């Protein structure tokens with residue numbers, strides 16, 4: 001932890017090749033080591049079994065592998081697994097494996113804590129400590145991928161950036177991690193199986209569109225009425241719905257990729273006819289679908305899940321307007337692994 005040596009995974013493949021050439025070795029050695037670091041994702045130089053002992057010692061003398069460590073792993077009765085992940089500087093984030101009949105999804109964190117202040121989210125109560133590095137994000141995925149094979153006998157099929165943090169506030173590192181996840185030298189996963197979930201930062205949504213990203217976009221909407229949204233997601237004051245709408249229109253014009261809106265219905269907050277009408281209207285701006293998420297209580301009852309009557313009215317109205325709507329049951333509640341519950345209780 002106190003090591004002054006350089007993190008070897010901060011090097012590009014070319015830099016690693018150059019290192020070996022400088023040492024009088026072959027550039028190809030760099031490729032081999034790179035594969036151990038990323039595709040095989042080993043935790044130590046010792047594990048690089050086709051690399052000569054002296055070469056491993058050379059690496060040991062010059063570098064460290066700042067790999068994450070899964071400190072504790074909790075398993076829910078529904079098969080959900082939550083990892084408390086310790087970073088090289090001792091901070092902890094959480095990631096979750098969510099198995100269903102057809103998929104195994106990794107839900108990963110992008111920041112330690114969060115800079116936003118959504119009133120209903122446990123992570124918001126931790127202040128943002130720092131952004132995760134690309135490899136710290138990548139490592140979470142690899143850890144879940146391995147657990148998926150070990151405990152569920154199948155590889156990971158999907159990744160969602162719905163863990164701790166706001167991915168668009170750590171954009172560059174998230175993009176680098178996704179590049180690695182989708183590259184042949186990493187996990188070779190299709191970007192179509194990756195979803196980035198954002199609270200909705202208009203400027204960054206436009207940037208993603210300009211960058212031509214190929215993954216899916218989800219927006220945590222929760223209300224299509226400014227006053228209501230600002231009362232539960234205070235940053236909405238600075239990024240009002242009009243700006244969000246404009247950014248989403250821009251996103252769609254560039255990517256032609258449908259947007260998912262994440263939506264929780266709370267008693268006395270957004271459970272009236274007016275709220276439903278506003279959502280229906282918002283859904284008409286760009287091709288989209290709505291995921292209604294069950295509320296996972298995090299406190300003493302300031303927020304409560306709305307009645308099933310209110311939920312059904314939402315579903316009816318959305319369907320009447322031919323808007324696709326899914327209702328998401330929560331997973332892993334017994335281990336505090338459900339949406340909005342990630343807060344390092346351990």
Ligand code: SAH
Nearest residue numbers: 121162165166197198199220262296339340
């Ligand atoms: N910052 C990103 C990703 C993290 S939150 C975002 O805002 O999208 C992942 C999802 O969980 C978001 O849709 C968020 O609104 C939702 N969520 C947060 N707290 C929740 C809670 N207590 N119950 C249910 N969903 C919650």
